[in-house]
Amino acid sequence: MYSHLPATLLHLLLVLPSLGPNGAVSALPSLNFSGVSIPSLWNGDRRDAGWSSLFPHAASSHGFRVKRGSSASGSSSFEYDQNGTSFLWVIQDTYEGQSFFDRFGFYSDLDPTHYVNSSTAFSSGLAYVTNDNKVIMKGDNTTWLPQGTDRSSVRVSSYAQYNTGLFILDVDRAPWGCGVWPAFWTLGGGTWPYTGEIDIVEGVHDNQHNQVTWHTGENCSLTPSANFTGTVVQTNGQDNLDCYGNSNNNAGCGITEWSRASYGPTFDAQGGGVFAMKWDDEGIAVWSFYRAAVPADVVSGQPDPSGWPEPVAALDPAGCDPITNFVNHSIVFDITFCGDWAGNSYATSGCPGTCAERLMDPSNFVNASWIINSLKVYKKQIISGRVSGAISQLSSPSLSVLLGSTLLFAGLSLLGLVL
Numbered sequence: 001m002y003s004h005l006p007a008t009l010l011h012l013l014l015v016l017p018s019l020g021p022n023g024a025v026s027a028l029p030s031l032n033f034s035g036v037s038i039p040s041l042w043n044g045d046r047r048d049a050g051w052s053s054l055f056p057h058a059a060s061s062h063g064f065r066v067k068r069g070s071s072a073s074g075s076s077s078f079e080y081d082q083n084g085t086s087f088l089w090v091i092q093d094t095y096e097g098q099s100f101f102d103r104f105g106f107y108s109d110l111d112p113t114h115y116v117n118s119s120t121a122f123s124s125g126l127a128y129v130t131n132d133n134k135v136i137m138k139g140d141n142t143t144w145l146p147q148g149t150d151r152s153s154v155r156v157s158s159y160a161q162y163n164t165g166l167f168i169l170d171v172d173r174a175p176w177g178c179g180v181w182p183a184f185w186t187l188g189g190g191t192w193p194y195t196g197e198i199d200i201v202e203g204v205h206d207n208q209h210n211q212v213t214w215h216t217g218e219n220c221s222l223t224p225s226a227n228f229t230g231t232v233v234q235t236n237g238q239d240n241l242d243c244y245g246n247s248n249n250n251a252g253c254g255i256t257e258w259s260r261a262s263y264g265p266t267f268d269a270q271g272g273g274v275f276a277m278k279w280d281d282e283g284i285a286v287w288s289f290y291r292a293a294v295p296a297d298v299v300s301g302q303p304d305p306s307g308w309p310e311p312v313a314a315l316d317p318a319g320c321d322p323i324t325n326f327v328n329h330s331i332v333f334d335i336t337f338c339g340d341w342a343g344n345s346y347a348t349s350g351c352p353g354t355c356a357e358r359l360m361d362p363s364n365f366v367n368a369s370w371i372i373n374s375l376k377v378y379k380k381q382i383i384s385g386r387v388s389g390a391i392s393q394l395s396s397p398s399l400s401v402l403l404g405s406t407l408l409f410a411g412l413s414l415l416g417l418v419l
């Protein structure tokens with residue numbers, strides 16, 4: 001499946017410039033969303049407060065609070081903190097294939113979109129897993145609707161909740177199209193926005209640039225001088241650095257990716273790719289990789305973000321404590337139709353007619369599908385070093401993860417060589 005990957009670096013060099021703002025795909029329509037404030041995906045206090053109480057909380061901790069320094073070797077699976085402590089990102093949860101939906105709940109309350117429950121989703125073919133283990137979630141693309149009727153779609157949320165981690169999503173396709181507003185995001189338990197929201201993949205219509213957004217409590221701001229390649233989202237011509245969820249019409253603080261292939265038609269046309277979100281003491285960073293440029297360590301299941309290029313978006317801990325502002329996060333996928341962002345921006349999007357008219361014809365939604373290969377969540381595992389707090393971690397249930405991990409054995413032998 002990834003047999004062409006040895007050429008990763010070459011691809012990176014060749015593909016990135018050709019898909020850039022001045023690149024070969026300039027014939028694609030360029031849509032203008034300036035002046036449209038982007039609301040939170042969360043809307044209404046009725047849903048998510050109850051959400052966390054419905055499901056068992058996954059055991060989670062943020063025990064591995066180790067700063068990463070520069071890696072001794074960019075190609076190693078280890079990362080090193082400034083005290084010489086080394087750690088690996090080890091697999092915590094794998095969501096893929098036939099068991100994918102066992103670990104997600106379906107959200108089916110009222111919304112501008114008609115989110116269906118699990119039985120309806122499965123019986124009407126809006127959620128299923130193919131024989132070759134691709135996970136599909138899609139909007140209804142077969143039913144004609146009278147104007148004013150909500151189109152059926154899917155929103156799911158992981159039962160497990162996380163407090164830090166490395167989240168890696170591999171998709172063949174992400175949803176797009178006029179009137180379509182999909183997202184892959186994480187949402188805190190408890191009271192929004194005080195436990196945070198991280199929007200990792202989000203966009204509307206035929207947009208081409210993914211937008212990463214944070215929504216938090218009052219003490220969190222985006223540091224524009226941090227290292228990331230994207231552009232800070234503006235409100236009224238000013239960079240909007242205030243992440244407080246209740247400010248600015250719930251816009252949060254966001255960063256738009258520079259690449260024209262990070263969302264929509266071009267992203268899907270070249271086979272999708274990988275989105276990664278790293279959340280730890282160093283802050284929260286997001287990367288996106290085209291299919292041809294997925295790092296080998298991601299493909300092999302031994303991710304080492306210290307060897308990846310600069311992230312597309314980052315929230316620096318200097319302006320926002322990534323631990324206190326983000327608590328008990330579930331992972332969410334959804335596909336909304338019209339709604340706050342796609343509905344309010346429709347008139348200036350270049351899409352035909354009105355969003356309400358657009359909703360009627362099922363053939364307008366043939367591209368409103370997630371096709372997911374896998375979602376993997378990794379956690380930090382200390383390997384060596386004088387980290388007093390790590391002792392309790394090693395004697396905890398994570399020990400079985402450790403012992404079960406071929407990664408560790410590979411890691412230890414490598415460590416032996418290094419030392």
Ligand SMILES: *[C@@H]1O[C@H](CO)[C@@H](O)[C@H](O)[C@H]1NC(C)=O
Pocket residue numbers: 032033034035348
């Ligand atoms: C985008 O829209 C805004 C507000 O509608 C307008 O002021 C601006 O000139 C537009 N930019 C382009 C490049 O069309």
Ligand SMILES: *[C@@H]1O[C@H](CO)[C@@H](O)[C@H](O)[C@H]1NC(C)=O
Pocket residue numbers: 117118119120
């Ligand atoms: C799912 O939704 C359908 C259609 O609204 C309804 O008939 C059914 O009872 C629901 N099933 C469950 C388990 O709630």
Ligand SMILES: *[C@@H]1O[C@H](CO)[C@@H](O)[C@H](O)[C@H]1NC(C)=O
Pocket residue numbers: 057189190191195327328
């Ligand atoms: C997070 O989850 C833990 C474990 O279930 C719970 O004790 C804690 O109150 C939750 N925190 C918030 C802010 O909801």
Ligand SMILES: *[C@@H]1O[C@H](CO)[C@@H](O)[C@H](O)[C@H]1NC(C)=O
Pocket residue numbers: 225226227
């Ligand atoms: C950005 O990256 C450069 C080069 O790696 C580094 O020197 C600088 O400290 C980084 N800045 C921040 C804010 O992390």
Ligand SMILES: *[C@@H]1O[C@H](CO)[C@@H](O)[C@H](O)[C@H]1NC(C)=O
Pocket residue numbers: 219317318319320321
């Ligand atoms: C606000 O955040 C900063 C930086 O994360 C932190 O140093 C400060 O203690 C926080 N203040 C409050 C009132 O939480």
Ligand SMILES: *[C@@H]1O[C@H](CO)[C@@H](O)[C@H](O)[C@H]1NC(C)=O
Pocket residue numbers: 176177178265269363364365366367
């Ligand atoms: C769906 O995607 C195909 C391939 O990019 C494109 O030709 C078609 O116009 C799209 N349809 C809609 C309704 O967006």
Ligand SMILES: *[C@@H]1O[C@H](CO)[C@@H](O)[C@H](O)[C@H]1NC(C)=O
Pocket residue numbers: 138141142363365366367368369
């Ligand atoms: C609906 O969309 C799926 C892709 O999600 C496509 O395979 C199918 O052909 C579409 N159905 C119709 C009737 O357009």
Ligand SMILES: *[C@@H]1O[C@H](CO)[C@@H](O)[C@H](O)[C@H]1NC(C)=O
Pocket residue numbers: 067082083386387388
């Ligand atoms: C590691 O170094 C950092 C400063 O770089 C320090 O704050 C931290 O306490 C050190 N941790 C240990 C376990 O020595």
